[in-house]
Structures are given as structure tokens and as C-alpha cells.
Amino acid sequence: MADPVRSDTFDKLRQVLVGLRRRIRRYVLIEGISLTVCVLGTLFWVSLLLEWGYFRLSNFEPPIALRAILIIGGIALTVGTAGVWVISRLLRNMQLRSLAMVLERRFPQLDDRLILAVETSESPDEATTRMNRILTDRAIGEVVDLLPTLRIGDVFDALPLRRAALAALVLIASIAVFGATNADAMSTWWRAFVGFEDAYRMRATRLTTSAVLPPDERVVRLNPESPLKHPRGGDLSLLIEVSDTPRPDGAEWVIPEQVTVYSRDGRGASSVVPAVQVGETQFRVVIEEVVDDLRLWVSGNDYTDRVPYVVQIVDAPRMDSAALAILYPAYMQRNRQDEDGGPIPDATPLTGPAVEIPVESYFDFEITFNKPMLNARVRFGGDELTIGDFRDSTGDAERSFRAAYVVEGIEGEPPTRTLLEENWARGLWDETRTRLTLPLLVTDAARGVISEPPEGRPGPVGQPLFAVPPDVLMRLWVEDFDEIATVEPVRIELRAIPDLPPEINTRPTGIGGLITRTAVIPVAGQVRDDFGIRDAQFEYQLQAKSAPDDAPQAGWIPRTLRRPPSGLPTVFELGRSDDEEYEWLDTAPLDLELGDVLSVVVIAEDANDLIGPQVTRGEVFQFRVVTAEELLGVLFNAELNQRKTFEQVIEEIEDVRTDLSGAIENATKVSTLRESGDRDELRTAVLAVRRSADRAYAELSQNRQSTATIADEFRQIFQQLVNNRIHTEAQLERIDSRILEPLDMLVDNSFPAATDSVAEIRRADRETRPVEPYLRRSIDQVEDMLRTMREVLDEMQSLADMQEALQELSSIYKDLSDVKAKTKEEQKRDILNNLGGGLFE
Structure with a gap:
């Protein structure tokens, strides 16, 4: 049977140990919660600082994935902290024996008696001897008496608990104060890590980016979801503006001090291009000669584009080739004919910046492009043709087909605008929109759009065509389906070949x-x-x-x-x-x-x-x-002048012969001195021979020309005799065979032969060959020339004598005619006098 006293004692011991267990769990709970709060507070500040630093460095909100990872990691850390410092410690089994050991360690005066009491209470041994039972009860009684005197709280170390609780309180207070004093920042954190919004920060600056497109400086707002098509090799001009939309907080957008464009091409190469401020809220940047696809980010102050703008490089629109199919006016008789007798156009490819076309000609000007085109503008001087799909004047994105021809006004008159029939105008483009055919007539008879060619002009009947003035500069602009327009026009000069008078x-x-x-x-x-x-x-x-x-x-x-x-x-x-x-x-x-x-x-x-x-x-x-006599006198004077000139030629050729003859002695001396002799004397002799040869060469060349002129003049005399029909066959035969033929032989044969011989003298001298043989041959040739010249001169003299005799006979005949006429006049006067004397006395 159980001992009531002993049971009461055991109850008191259990109450003390259970109280200790309760206090331990309260300690653990408070400490664990404090530490968990510290982890949560630390995670708050860390996430706040990380978000702020990321934004300051990149002007971007941290990616949602990064924030999610951070939150998930924080939750895991918090749960782990709570699990380790709270749950696991609270769930730990704290038996009375373990609690007794805690007290035994903290209070040595218990002297293992508390352990003995707990063990005895848990496993009483009825077989224990009375002595042991007495001793055990005494020990338990002493413990029971001693326990009220113990300060059970001394078992706990309060410093870690205080630190944890203080840290938790400080973190909670700091967060509370931060939230109260900086609600925007707290809201930012909440939207970032709780709401997981993509863009949650309120920026002080917002920028919009547009491309400035040539040639008319059209501004197109860039859209990250729609790539900008840009011509390969062209300069990319960007206009960056501070947003004109209201700022959510009602303040003005901050104008950044510097705007920067970051680019990365398709090969991975990056570049940084600073923008230039061109207005109060506008910045301009030009990226030169873009040849690869680009991704662009614009950054300024606290703003940076989250999604890059994409620039896609495409081929620029250009004219690949051009050809003309020309129909010429019928009177020119230049058109080939088909089997039915119709004219076949003359196909002429364009090979340069200019083409020549006879005036009043019609031609189909076929222009081929490298890609399909939206529209084209063609200017002929001051006139302009527009054909294709265009936006309206408001810049609406919707395009409509328009075709018109504007003729420039003359002398202050307004221009004339003609709308073209749409189906006909569409037919000028081929189905692929890569070929444009312009029906043109180069004429002064009309201008602008005409229903058919003017009378007599070539061209299709019953179809419109464009009449352009002659000598006009044609300029062509096109825009392709990528909405890329040519910056510089294609220039083709249409040069009209005028039909000048003969x-x-x-x-x-x-x-x-x-x-x-x-x-x-x-x-x-x-x-x-x-x-x-x-x-x-x-x-x-x-x-x-x-x-x-x-x-x-x-x-x-x-x-x-x-x-x-x-x-x-x-x-x-x-x-x-x-x-x-x-x-x-x-x-x-x-x-x-x-x-x-x-x-x-x-x-x-x-x-x-x-x-x-x-x-x-x-x-x-x-x-x-x-009269024939007067003309013969004129011709005689002309012949006399030529004869005197020929005499002068003969004298100069005789001087040549004399000069060459005198050079023979020096030529002989040169041959001797070259073998052995005074070098100075040799030099003097060589120079003398050279000078004689040079003079002879110059004289022969000059007199050959003089002789040719004399021959031409005599041939003129010959022809005038024939054409005036005052010649005799014997006279013509003498002039032709005895004067003209010998003179021609001198000019064509004798003079060149003599000149070549003299040239050979100079070559032989340079080559140190004997020059005497060439000298003698030249002298012989000059002698032959002189012989022929004297014969011709004698014939000229004979002809002059004959002409002079003819003139004398003509003069006698004229004198006789005059005497005869005077005699008749005297006879008439005598008869009249005789008649008058009888009649008028």
C-alpha cells in the first residue's frame, strides 16, 4: 500500500519540476519568436537595400524572378529559424529526470538527492530494505525542505533572451518608424516583394524615344514590340524627349543632365553613345553607318528602358536598272518596222546619269527597283509626278493610293494639278511593285498630262502620257514597304537632241x-x-x-x-x-x-x-x-609671183648644195683624224659637218613646203583656166606635164629622198661611221633637184612669155577696136554735120 506521506512529497517535487519545464518553454518561445522577428526584420532591410541598390545601379526594378527568389529564400530562412529556435525546442521531450539534472547542475547543494527522489518516485522498489527506505525518505525530505529555498530562475541565462527581444523590438520599431516617415518607400517595397509588380517605382524622369527618318525628318515613335526598319549603312538619328504626360504625383518630370544610349549589335559588340541636348526637353543622338541589327536602351537620370528597342537592318531602296523603249518621229525614218508595218521601239538601256533622246520622241521609261515600293515621286524640272500609296497630310498610319501630276506655274501663275485615273495609274506599276513604267514625250508642243500625242508625234493613241520639256533633269524618290525612303534622289539628265537646221x-x-x-x-x-x-x-x-x-x-x-x-x-x-x-x-x-x-x-x-x-x-x-583678157592678166600676175617665189627656192637649194659641197673637206678630215689626230681639230671638223647637215635638213624641209604651195597655186591657175573656158589644150598640157607633174615629183619624191640622205649624214656622224659617202649622195640628189627645178623654171618663163604675147595681142586688138569705134563715131558725126548743114541753114 502506498505511503500517503511519501506520495505527498513526490507531488511537491513534481510541481517544482513541472514549473521549471513551463518556465523553460516560455523562455524558448520568447527567444525563438524574437529571433524569428529579427530574421524577418533583417530580411526586410536587406531586401529594401538590395532593391534600392539594384535600381540605383541599373535604373531598373529587380526582375520578378530575383525578387521571388529573395522572398522564397526569406520565407525559408524564417521558417527554418522558427523551426529550429521555437518549434523543435518546444517539441523536445523534457522528462522530470532531465529537469532534475538541470537543477542538480545549477544547485550543487542538492547533492544528487533530487535525482534520487525523482528516480524513487518513478520506480519505487517494494523490496528495498527498511534501512534503505529510511535513508531514501530522509534524503527526499531534505530535498523537499531545500527546494523552497532555491531561486529556480537562476537556472536561466537572461542575457540571450534580452538581446533577442531587444533586437526584435529595435527592428520592429525601425520598420514602424520607416513606414510612418517614408510611406512611399514602404509602398515601393510592398509592391515589389508582396505585390510582385513589374514596374512599381515612381521615377522622377520619363523619356520617350523616336527615330527621325529622312528625307523629310519625319518623327516616328519607337515601340519595343515593333522593330524599326533601317537602311543598311545609313545613319540612325534618334530624338529623345522628356515625357509630356502628367506625372502621377503631380510634379514636373525632371530633365536629366545627361542622356545616354546603350547599343548592342547582332555580333554582341556594345557601345555607349552620349546624346546632345538640342532643346529644353529634347536630346539628339546619331549612330553612324549602321550595318548590323541593334538593340537600344535609353538612360537618363533615374530612367532606363526596361525593354530594348530593336533596329532591324534591311536593304535601302534603290534603282537596279532602267531602260528606254524609244519611238522616233516618223520623218526621221529611224524606227524599225514589224511585219504589219508598225514601228518597233528602239530598246536602249540606261548606262549612265544621262540619256540623249531626239526631241519630239516618245519613250517608255522602265525603272526596276531592288524591292517592292510603296510609292514614287518623280520630278521633271519643276513638274512633279506622285504615284503610289501615301499617308494623308495628318500623317495618319493608314495609306491610300494617290496619283497626280503637278505642272509648275509660269511667271507667277499657280501650279496646275491633274489627278490621274487610278486604274491606269496603278497599271504603271507591275504586280510586284518592283517596276515602274513612265510614258514620256519629249516635246515643246505640250506639257503635263496629255490624252494622246500631239499631231505628228509618236506615241500610243488613246492613252494618257506625260509631256516633258527638252533638256530636263529627272529626279526620282521612292519609298519601300519597310517605309524607308531614299534620302538622295536618283538623278537622270534627259538630254533632248534638237533637230537643228542643216x-x-x-x-x-x-x-x-x-x-x-x-x-x-x-x-x-x-x-x-x-x-x-x-x-x-x-x-x-x-x-x-x-x-x-x-x-x-x-x-x-x-x-x-x-x-x-x-x-x-x-x-x-x-x-x-x-x-x-x-x-x-x-x-x-x-x-x-x-x-x-x-x-x-x-x-x-x-x-x-x-x-x-x-x-x-x-x-x-x-x-x-x-573679159577673158582681164582674167588672163590676173592669172599672169599670179603666175609671175609664184615664179619669183620659185626662183628664191632654187637659190636656197643652190646654197644647200654649196654648203654640203664645202662639208666634204671636213668629212674627209673627220675620217682621217678619227684614226690619229688632234682631238680639238677633230671636234671642230665634226661640228662643221653637223652644222652643214643641220642647215641642209632645215632648208630642204622648208623649201619642200614652199614648193608644194607653188604647185597648189599653179594648179589653181590651171583650174581657173579650165573653169573659165579660156584655155587651149596645148596650154593645159604644158602646164600639167611640164610644171605640175615635175613639181609634184619634187614634193613627193625628190625632197623626201634628199632630206633622208641628209638625215643619214647626221646618223652616221653620231655612230662614228664615215659620212663622206652620204654627203656625196646628198649632193647628187640636190643636183638632180636643181636640174628639174631649172627645167620647170624655164617652162614657167616660156609660159610667161606666151602669156605676155597674148596680153600684147589682146592690147593691140583692143586698141584696134577702140580706133575702129572712134572712126565710126567720126564718120557718123561727119554725115550728121553734112546733113545738118543743108537742112538747118
């Missing part, structure tokens, strides 16, 4: 300013025209000597050519036949009188039936009609 270049040949009444007037030369000569002929005008000064001038009388132009040649050579390279006007049928003045001209006309035909008059040649 150009006449003629001259009388074999005739002088004096002619006989039966002369023929040969005219040589050519007529040129751009596109063909339809007709050419002589015209002559006669001014009679007997006409009074105030008499009206006679008109021009046409005279056809023996061989007029045929087939619209662009170059027409005057010629009676293939052997006669001249046309002539025969004056015999004109009944010329002595003293009359005959004017002769060649006229030509082209085949231009649009503005012509155009007629050109060549140079007017005037001739005075004289």
Missing part, C-alpha cells in the same frame, strides 16, 4: 572672184543634218552693172544639183559623180554681161515636218564678170 560647209574650188561670161563655178563641200537632208540646191542672184543704185535687188533663182541628196542622208557630199567631188553652176545660159556681179549660194532643207522643214543658206560667194 549645217552647210562649202567653198568654191578652182575659181576666183573674177569669172568670164561662160565660166562654170565648181563648189565643193558637204551638208550635215542631225536626222537627214531632204533637198539641197544652188541659188544665184544677178546684180547687173547697168542697174541704177536705187533699183530693187533681184530675187534668188534656184538651180538644181546634178546629183541631189536621196534617202535622207545625215551627211551629203557635193559631187557631180564619184570622180567629180564638186557640183558646178554653169553661167553660160545666164547671159551675163561684163561688170555684172553674180552671187551663188547652196541651200539645204531637212525633213522635219513638225516644225519645219528647216532651211539653211550657206555662205554666199560673189563673182564679178570680166
Whole structure:
């Protein structure tokens, strides 16, 4: 049976130990909660600092994933702290024996008696001897008496608990004060780590970025979700502006001191480009020669783009090729014909910045581009064609097809705008929008959009076309489907080849300013025209000597050519036949009188039936009609002058012979001194030979030209004798065979041979060969020339004697005619006197 006293004692011991257990758990709970609060507070401040630092460094909110990781890690740390410092310690099994041991360690005076009491209470041993039981009860009684005297609280170390609680209180207080004094920051933290918002910070600056697109400086707002198409190699111009939207807190947006653009291309290369402030709230930056795709971030003050802008590089619009299909005016006869007789356009590729087209020609100008095009603008001087899809004047993103032709006003008049029929205008583009065909007519007869070609002009009938003025600069701008427009226009100079009047270049040949009444007037030369000569002929005008000064001038009388132009040649050579390279006007049928003045001209006309035909008059040649005797006298004087000149040539050639003959002695000396002799004497002899050869070479060259001139002059005399019909066959044969032929032989053979021989003297001297043989050969050739020249001079003298005799005979004949005329006058006067004496006395 249980001992009531002993049971009561055990109850008292259990109460003490259970109280200790309760106090231990309260301690653990308070400490664990404090530490958990410390972890939570620390996590708050750490997350707050990390978020602030990340934003300051990058101007970005930390990524949601990073914040989530931080929160999850914080929760895990908090739960772990609570689990370790609270839950696990509270759930720990604290038996009475363990509690007794705690008290035994803290209070040594218990002397293991408390342990004995706890063990006895847990496992009483009925078989224990009475003595042991007595001793045990005594020990338990002593413990029971001693326990009230113990300070159970001394078992606990209060310092860690105080520290933990103080730290927790400080953290809670700091967070409370921070939240009360900086509600915005607390709200930021809440939105960042509780709300997990993507963009939650209130920035002082907000920037918007736009691209400035050439050529009209159009501003396009960039969108991170829509790449900006940019031409390869072009400069990218960005306009960065402080936002004009209201700031949420009602304050003004802060203008940053510096704006920076960060870029990264497709190869991973990065660059930093500072912007330049161009206005109070505007900044400008230019990235030059962009050739790779880019990603761009704009940063200024506390703002940085979260999502980069994407720049996609594409090929710039350009003209790949161009070709012209030309139809020429019919009168030019340049169009090839098909089987049905219709004209075939002349296909001409454009190979340079200019193209030449005959005026009044029609052509389809086919332009091929490297990619499909939205629209095109073509300017012809001051006129402009717009065709394609355009935005309206407000810049609306919706495009509509428009086609119009504007003709520049003249002398202050307003321009004229013509809308083109849409279906027809769309047809100027091909289905792929990579080819544009412009129907053009180069003309002065119309301008702008015309319904059909003017009369006589080539081109499609019943279809509109564009009439452009001649010699106009064509400028072409295009915009492709990437909305990239050409900055600089394609320039093509349309050079109109005008149909100028024929150009006449003629001259009388074999005739002088004096002619006989039966002369023929040969005219040589050519007529040129751009596109063909339809007709050419002589015209002559006669001014009679007997006409009074105030008499009206006679008109021009046409005279056809023996061989007029045929087939619209662009170059027409005057010629009676293939052997006669001249046309002539025969004056015999004109009944010329002595003293009359005959004017002769060649006229030509082209085949231009649009503005012509155009007629050109060549140079007017005037001739005075004289007697044969007077003309022979003039020719005799000309021959006399040439004979004197020829005598001078002979004298100079004789001097050449003398100079060369004198050089033989020095040439012989040179040969001797080269073998052995005085070097100075050798040098003197060599120089003497060289000077003789140089003088001979110069004289021979000059006199050859003089002889050729004399031959030409005698040939003119010969031709004038023939053309004026005052020659005899014997006279012509003598001039031709005894003067002209020898002179031609001298010019073509003798002079060149002698000159070459003299040149050989100089070469032999330079090569230290004997020069004497060449000297003697040159002298022999000069002797032969002189012999021929003297024969020609003798013939000239004989001809002069004959001409002089003819002049004397002519003078005698004239004197006899005058005497005869005077005798008749005297006889008439005597008869009248005799008759008058009888009748009028």
C-alpha cells in the first residue's frame, strides 16, 4: 500500500519540476519568436537595400524572378529559424529526470538527492530494505525542505533572451518608424516583394524615344514590340524627349543632365553613345553607318528602358536598272518596222546619269527597283509626278493610293494639278511593285498630262502620257514597304537632241572672184543634218552693172544639183559623180554681161515636218564678170609671183648644195683624224659637218613646203583656166606635164629622198661611221633637184612669155577696136554735120 506521506512529497517535487519545464518553454518561445522577428526584420532591410541598390545601379526594378527568389529564400530562412529556435525546442521531450539534472547542475547543494527522489518516485522498489527506505525518505525530505529555498530562475541565462527581444523590438520599431516617415518607400517595397509588380517605382524622369527618318525628318515613335526598319549603312538619328504626360504625383518630370544610349549589335559588340541636348526637353543622338541589327536602351537620370528597342537592318531602296523603249518621229525614218508595218521601239538601256533622246520622241521609261515600293515621286524640272500609296497630310498610319501630276506655274501663275485615273495609274506599276513604267514625250508642243500625242508625234493613241520639256533633269524618290525612303534622289539628265537646221560647209574650188561670161563655178563641200537632208540646191542672184543704185535687188533663182541628196542622208557630199567631188553652176545660159556681179549660194532643207522643214543658206560667194583678157592678166600676175617665189627656192637649194659641197673637206678630215689626230681639230671638223647637215635638213624641209604651195597655186591657175573656158589644150598640157607633174615629183619624191640622205649624214656622224659617202649622195640628189627645178623654171618663163604675147595681142586688138569705134563715131558725126548743114541753114 502506498505511503500517503511519501506520495505527498513526490507531488511537491513534481510541481517544482513541472514549473521549471513551463518556465523553460516560455523562455524558448520568447527567444525563438524574437529571433524569428529579427530574421524577418533583417530580411526586410536587406531586401529594401538590395532593391534600392539594384535600381540605383541599373535604373531598373529587380526582375520578378530575383525578387521571388529573395522572398522564397526569406520565407525559408524564417521558417527554418522558427523551426529550429521555437518549434523543435518546444517539441523536445523534457522528462522530470532531465529537469532534475538541470537543477542538480545549477544547485550543487542538492547533492544528487533530487535525482534520487525523482528516480524513487518513478520506480519505487517494494523490496528495498527498511534501512534503505529510511535513508531514501530522509534524503527526499531534505530535498523537499531545500527546494523552497532555491531561486529556480537562476537556472536561466537572461542575457540571450534580452538581446533577442531587444533586437526584435529595435527592428520592429525601425520598420514602424520607416513606414510612418517614408510611406512611399514602404509602398515601393510592398509592391515589389508582396505585390510582385513589374514596374512599381515612381521615377522622377520619363523619356520617350523616336527615330527621325529622312528625307523629310519625319518623327516616328519607337515601340519595343515593333522593330524599326533601317537602311543598311545609313545613319540612325534618334530624338529623345522628356515625357509630356502628367506625372502621377503631380510634379514636373525632371530633365536629366545627361542622356545616354546603350547599343548592342547582332555580333554582341556594345557601345555607349552620349546624346546632345538640342532643346529644353529634347536630346539628339546619331549612330553612324549602321550595318548590323541593334538593340537600344535609353538612360537618363533615374530612367532606363526596361525593354530594348530593336533596329532591324534591311536593304535601302534603290534603282537596279532602267531602260528606254524609244519611238522616233516618223520623218526621221529611224524606227524599225514589224511585219504589219508598225514601228518597233528602239530598246536602249540606261548606262549612265544621262540619256540623249531626239526631241519630239516618245519613250517608255522602265525603272526596276531592288524591292517592292510603296510609292514614287518623280520630278521633271519643276513638274512633279506622285504615284503610289501615301499617308494623308495628318500623317495618319493608314495609306491610300494617290496619283497626280503637278505642272509648275509660269511667271507667277499657280501650279496646275491633274489627278490621274487610278486604274491606269496603278497599271504603271507591275504586280510586284518592283517596276515602274513612265510614258514620256519629249516635246515643246505640250506639257503635263496629255490624252494622246500631239499631231505628228509618236506615241500610243488613246492613252494618257506625260509631256516633258527638252533638256530636263529627272529626279526620282521612292519609298519601300519597310517605309524607308531614299534620302538622295536618283538623278537622270534627259538630254533632248534638237533637230537643228542643216549645217552647210562649202567653198568654191578652182575659181576666183573674177569669172568670164561662160565660166562654170565648181563648189565643193558637204551638208550635215542631225536626222537627214531632204533637198539641197544652188541659188544665184544677178546684180547687173547697168542697174541704177536705187533699183530693187533681184530675187534668188534656184538651180538644181546634178546629183541631189536621196534617202535622207545625215551627211551629203557635193559631187557631180564619184570622180567629180564638186557640183558646178554653169553661167553660160545666164547671159551675163561684163561688170555684172553674180552671187551663188547652196541651200539645204531637212525633213522635219513638225516644225519645219528647216532651211539653211550657206555662205554666199560673189563673182564679178570680166573679159577673158582681164582674167588672163590676173592669172599672169599670179603666175609671175609664184615664179619669183620659185626662183628664191632654187637659190636656197643652190646654197644647200654649196654648203654640203664645202662639208666634204671636213668629212674627209673627220675620217682621217678619227684614226690619229688632234682631238680639238677633230671636234671642230665634226661640228662643221653637223652644222652643214643641220642647215641642209632645215632648208630642204622648208623649201619642200614652199614648193608644194607653188604647185597648189599653179594648179589653181590651171583650174581657173579650165573653169573659165579660156584655155587651149596645148596650154593645159604644158602646164600639167611640164610644171605640175615635175613639181609634184619634187614634193613627193625628190625632197623626201634628199632630206633622208641628209638625215643619214647626221646618223652616221653620231655612230662614228664615215659620212663622206652620204654627203656625196646628198649632193647628187640636190643636183638632180636643181636640174628639174631649172627645167620647170624655164617652162614657167616660156609660159610667161606666151602669156605676155597674148596680153600684147589682146592690147593691140583692143586698141584696134577702140580706133575702129572712134572712126565710126567720126564718120557718123561727119554725115550728121553734112546733113545738118543743108537742112538747118
